[in-house]
Amino acid sequence: MPPRAKPKLAVWKFASCDGCQLSLLNCEAELLRLAGAVDIAYFPEASRAMAKGPYDVSLVEGSITTPHDAERIHQVRRASKLLITIGACATAGGIQALRNFKDVKDFIRAVYASPQYIDTLGKSTAIADHVRVDFELRGCPINKDQLLEVVTALLQGRKPATPPDSVCMECKRHGLVCVLVAHGTPCLGPVTHAGCGALCPVYHRGCYGCFGPKETPNTASLSRAWLGLGATEDDVVRAFRSFNAYAEPFRRESEAHERVQITE
Amino acid sequence: MREGSTMNVLERDALDLLFTSLKERGFTLVGPTVRERAIVYDEMFSAADLPWGWTDRQEAGTYRLERRADDAAFGFTVGPHAWKRFLFPPVQSLFRAERSGSKMALRPAGPFAARYALIGVRACELAAIDRQDKVFLGGTYVDPVYRQRREGAFVVAVQCGQAGGTCFCASMGTGPRAGSGFDLALTEVLEDGRHWFLVEEGSERGTEVVATLPVRAATEEEIAAAGRAVERAEAEMGRTLDTEGLRELFLRNYENRHWDRVAERCLGCGNCTMVCPTCFCATVDDVTDLAGQAAERVRRWDSCFTIDFSYLHGGSVRSSIAARYRQWITHKLATWTDQFGAPGCVGCGRCITWCPVGIDLTEETRALRALDHGAPAAPQGGAS
Ligand code: SF4
Ligand code: SF4
Ligand code: SF4
Ligand code: SF4
Numbered sequence: 001m002p003p004r005a006k007p008k009l010a011v012w013k014f015a016s017c018d019g020c021q022l023s024l025l026n027c028e029a030e031l032l033r034l035a036g037a038v039d040i041a042y043f044p045e046a047s048r049a050m051a052k053g054p055y056d057v058s059l060v061e062g063s064i065t066t067p068h069d070a071e072r073i074h075q076v077r078r079a080s081k082l083l084i085t086i087g088a089c090a091t092a093g094g095i096q097a098l099r100n101f102k103d104v105k106d107f108i109r110a111v112y113a114s115p116q117y118i119d120t121l122g123k124s125t126a127i128a129d130h131v132r133v134d135f136e137l138r139g140c141p142i143n144k145d146q147l148l149e150v151v152t153a154l155l156q157g158r159k160p161a162t163p164p165d166s167v168c169m170e171c172k173r174h175g176l177v178c179v180l181v182a183h184g185t186p187c188l189g190p191v192t193h194a195g196c197g198a199l200c201p202v203y204h205r206g207c208y209g210c211f212g213p214k215e216t217p218n219t220a221s222l223s224r225a226w227l228g229l230g231a232t233e234d235d236v237v238r239a240f241r242s243f244n245a246y247a248e249p250f251r252r253e254s255e256a257h258e259r260v261q262i263t264e
Numbered sequence: 265m266r267e268g269s270t271m272n273v274l275e276r277d278a279l280d281l282l283f284t285s286l287k288e289r290g291f292t293l294v295g296p297t298v299r300e301r302a303i304v305y306d307e308m309f310s311a312a313d314l315p316w317g318w319t320d321r322q323e324a325g326t327y328r329l330e331r332r333a334d335d336a337a338f339g340f341t342v343g344p345h346a347w348k349r350f351l352f353p354p355v356q357s358l359f360r361a362e363r364s365g366s367k368m369a370l371r372p373a374g375p376f377a378a379r380y381a382l383i384g385v386r387a388c389e390l391a392a393i394d395r396q397d398k399v400f401l402g403g404t405y406v407d408p409v410y411r412q413r414r415e416g417a418f419v420v421a422v423q424c425g426q427a428g429g430t431c432f433c434a435s436m437g438t439g440p441r442a443g444s445g446f447d448l449a450l451t452e453v454l455e456d457g458r459h460w461f462l463v464e465e466g467s468e469r470g471t472e473v474v475a476t477l478p479v480r481a482a483t484e485e486e487i488a489a490a491g492r493a494v495e496r497a498e499a500e501m502g503r504t505l506d507t508e509g510l511r512e513l514f515l516r517n518y519e520n521r522h523w524d525r526v527a528e529r530c531l532g533c534g535n536c537t538m539v540c541p542t543c544f545c546a547t548v549d550d551v552t553d554l555a556g557q558a559a560e561r562v563r564r565w566d567s568c569f570t571i572d573f574s575y576l577h578g579g580s581v582r583s584s585i586a587a588r589y590r591q592w593i594t595h596k597l598a599t600w601t602d603q604f605g606a607p608g609c610v611g612c613g614r615c616i617t618w619c620p621v622g623i624d625l626t627e628e629t630r631a632l633r634a635l636d637h638g639a640p641a642a643p644q645g646g647a648s
Contacts, residue, residue, distance in 0.1 A: 030554070037554040152554050161549040165534060165570035168620075172538035173354035173565055177300035177344050180620050182327045190533035190620050204300060215571040216585060218531045225325070225621045 007056035007155060010042035012076050014062025014069050015096055015124060019141035020087035021045045021061055027144050034148070037155060053079030057154060063089040063124045065096060070121065070130060077131040082154060085127045086147065088140035088243040092212050095140075097124040097246035124246070137162065138193050140210040140243035146195050164215040166190050167207050171198035179206055186226045188239060191217035191249070212244035219253035233261045270471070271487055272479035274450075276459040279337070280311035282420075282448075285476045286381040291418055294350055295383030296343070301329045305345040308383065315340060322429045322502070322613065325622025335459065338452045341428030342386055342612050346541035347393060350380050351413045352400070354565045358409075358548065361559045377412040383420045385446065387439030388431075390421060391610040392541030394445060398604045399544045418469065421446035425453075425493040429502035430613030432626060436505065438610040440497040448473065451490035462490040503613060505626045506633070510607070513629070514598035516638045518590065522631055527586035529621050534567035536615035536623070537592065542600075542608045545573070568592050593625055 011021060025046055027034065034040075041051035058080035064070050077083055085091050093100065099107060100123045108115045127133055137150055146162050153160035163169070167189035171178065179185040179201055187206035189198070193214045200207050213219075223236045231239075240254035274282065283293060293308040298315045308314070314337040321328045322341065332339050357373040385393070393414075400410035424440040433439030442449050447470035451462040462482055465471045482490075537543040547566040552559045566573055568591045574581040582588045600608030609625070616624045 033554045148554070149551065152552055155554065156552050156556050158550070158552070161551060163570070163572060165567075165572065166531070168533040168535050169538065169565075169567065169570070172535060175304070175345060175349060175354070177302040177304060178327075178535070178618055178620070181325060181618050182300070182302045182329070182344070184326070187620070190531040190535070216532055216583070218527075218529075218585060221529050221531055221621055 006037065006039040008041040008051070008054075009038040009151075010053070010055040010058045010076075010080065011040075011045065012042075012058060012060045012062075013045065014060065014073065014090065014127070015065040016062030016087065016089040016094065018045060018061070020089075020139075023086075023141045023144045023147060024059070027148060030144075030148055034151065038151070055080050057082045057084065057151070060085050060090050060127055061087055063093045063096060063126060064121070064130055065124045066120055068119070073127060073130050082134045083127075083131065084135045084137060084150060084154075085133050086137045086142050088138065088210065088212060089124075090127045091136045091138055091247075092244045092250075093124040093126050093246035095243050095245070098241065099124055100246050101241070126246070135160065138195055138211040143195050143197065163194055165194055166214045167192045167194050167196065167198050167201075167211070170194050170196070171201045174198055174202070176201045179204055180225070180229070184229050186229050186231050186235070186239070188222070191219050191222050208242060209239065209250065210243050212247045213249040217249045219249050220256070223253060223257065233257045237261065270465050270474070271482040272463045272474060272477075273482045273486055274461045274463050274477060274479050276337075276461070278478050279314075279461060281477055282473070283308070283311050283383075285473050286383075286418060286420075289418075289473070291379050291381035293381050293383060295381075295420075296338070296340070298329065302327060303329065303340050303343045305343070305347065305349065305384075311337070314338070314384075319426075320428065322617045323622070324430065324616050324624045324627075325619055327617050334454050336425070336452055336454055338384055338422045338450070339426065341424065341426065341431055342389065342614060344539060344614070344618060346539065346612075346614065347382055347385060347389055348396060348541055348544075350378070350382065351393070351417065352396065352407075352410050352544065352546075356409055356563045358561045358563055360561075363557045374408065375412060376409040377416050379416040379418075380413070381418040381420060384422045385419050385442075386422060386424055386612075387442040388433040388436070388610040388612040389541055390419070390442050390445040391433075391436075391438035392612065393419075395542045395600075395604065395606060395608060395610065396544060398606075399542075402604070418473075419446040419448075419466075421449040421466070423449060423451040423490070423494045424497040425451070427497045427500040427502060428613055428617075430616040430624075431501055431611065432503040432505050432613060433611040434498055434501050435503075435507060435626075436607065436609060436611035437507075440501075441494050446470070451493055453486070453489050453493055455489055460486075462486060503611075503616070503624070503626045505609075505611065505629060507607075510629070511598040511601055512638075513633060513636060514594045517632055517636060518594075520632060520635055522628075522635050523586040523590045525631075526589045526623065526628060527584065529623055530585050530589050531621060532569045532585045532588055533620060534569040535618050535620060537567040537569060538565060539614040539618045540596075540609075541612055541614070542596075542610060543567070547572070568595070589623075593628060596625065597629065 150160040180187040188209040189207040193211040240250040400407040421442040446466040449464040596608040
């Protein structure tokens with residue numbers, strides 16, 4: 001094969017905790033191989049690399065929470081051939097999307113001495129609400145093996161193997177004992193997108209839903225099962241309202257149970 | 265018990281010698297042991313790893329590990345694991361491909377051989393292994409992974425002395441008594457202050473192993489005592505399934521509002537197929553290295569409950585949960601018979617216990633019968 005020019009990779013940060021970028025840095029040995037396979041052209045978190053675009057692949061971490069970022073994401077899109085969102089913030093608005101359920105002005109008044117200097121949007125939103133996204137990688141944080149798989153697959157021009165089915169599928173392949181059935185521990189695994197390797201059930205905990213909704217999630221049925229295990233309506237609201245609170249199926253489910261609480 | 269087969273008695277304290285004998289023959293022992301508050305199948309090192317004095321209580325969607333009043337080693341029913349985990353591994357590399365210059369070299373994975381002694385295989389599980397034999401070894405294409413592992417396996421069956429809350433092997437004609445398909449079969453007896461095992465030989469290999477053990481011929485009274493233990497299991501079946509006209513029932517009810525009712529509860533999580541000892545579906549992923557110099561094909565268990573399972577060009581054929589549940593139960597109880605000559609369900613009850621929302625195929629079949637217009641109406645709901 002003729003030698004190819006190395007594809008240019010950029011890593012962008014919006015409203016986020018940097019955890020997903022850290023997953024990339026945690027790739028250790030593979031990171032060196034990655035650096036051999038791509039030209040890391042823009043990655044302020046890790047290097048002084050600030051090469052100008054256009055970029056072949058942009059990894060975008062974080063959600064859109066300010067008018068400035070709502071502009072900047074369009075620049076990133078224009079400069080990128082492929083735009084991949086990494087993590088719950090970029091894909092669903094993140095934990096900071098909890099503001100979406102309240103009036104953000106109340107928070108600003110409560111937190112800042114001079115609220116007039118704060119320029120923020122009423123909602124924290126996913127990148128795909130603003131620009132076209134070519135691939136979404138789930139997780140809070142993302143799984144580094146999945147990140148490598150996505151980058152590798154795109155470099156080779158194939159579809160990444162990141163199945164959208166339930167965490168239960170991974171849990172069962174590992175041969176773990178189901179914490180919901182055998183221990184009565186509420187678990188979000190049956191409605192949560194695979195990818196973490198059933199990390200919480202490995203430690204005998206219920207899944208927290210870090211990877212957001214699976215394909216066709218039946219959240220209403222799982223909530224009924226949780227209530228049957230002794231969880232309260234409030235527990236259900238909180239479970240669905242975490243890192244992926246504003247992912248559509250999770251948002252609807254938490255709102256349904258919030259309404260129950262109000263009418264009770 | 266089969267006519268003419270040899271019956272011997274092995275005392276409780278000598279059971280470990282069976283384990284030692286199998287290890288000396290080069291087998292890796294796998295069998296029931298307590299882990300994560302359940303009785304799972306895992307590697308074992310001696311008879312001490314058995315769940316002595318433990319049992320389980322199972323209902324739709326619940327499993328609880330509990331203490332027994334006695335010290336039985338096999339006083340429980342089937343748990344979250346099936347033997348397919350060892351014969352048809354959940355994740356399996358099939359081959360690698362490497363590029364050097366303009367050439368590509370294929371390197372098959374394997375050998376896949378493993379010599380497992382499966383300890384404590386129940387009657388329904390022997391039937392399940394038989395069903396998977398038909399799938400993996402029966403047709404034109406033989407699965408090399410399954411074949412090598414299956415051929416290497418030594419099977420120690422255990423006759424059930426009790427049935428679980430979700431068991432219905434008696435309805436499916438697969439148990440509770442194991443008649444064949446094993447090298448040795450044990451019946452555990454705790455009676456009149458004695459604790460011993462009746463050992464039945466099912467193969468020449470089994471006979472050779474028994475020859476190394478301190479056994480003595482069983483008396484008629486001992487054989488009768490072992491028989492009573494299995495009769496207890498038969499009387500205790502937690503569930504029943506009316507198999508009359510089952511295949512036709514499903515085939516004429518592709519369209520039925522019942523499927524939408526199940527879909528309100530079904531999570532589409534796939535747990536039922538993952539725990540099922542007969543489900544054989546897998547998918548393959550082709551993964552590559554960053555430099556594009558090596559590729560690997562990896563097989564992993566899949567399920568007809570995932571949307572990708574029925575993905576064809578342009579989309580998924582079974583996008584609704586209703587369609588996926590219908591596919592699952594219709595395959596298990598109807599179309600499997602067309603493919604392999606017997607149903608894909610052996611009545612082990614795992615899919616009932618391990619469904620997080622307790623969907624029970626015996627209840628769903630009963631409900632479908634009640635709505636079925638092509639057959640005389642049957643009473644709806646309730647355990648029969
Ligand atoms: S522990 Fe959770 S993720 Fe695992 S099978 Fe049970 S419900 Fe699913
Ligand atoms: S029931 Fe589903 S997963 Fe099981 S063998 Fe049939 S198609 Fe495969
Ligand atoms: S369908 Fe259910 S009861 Fe039947 S063999 Fe499979 S897991 Fe057991
Ligand atoms: S029947 Fe139960 S275990 Fe099977 S996919 Fe539906 S919810 Fe999951």
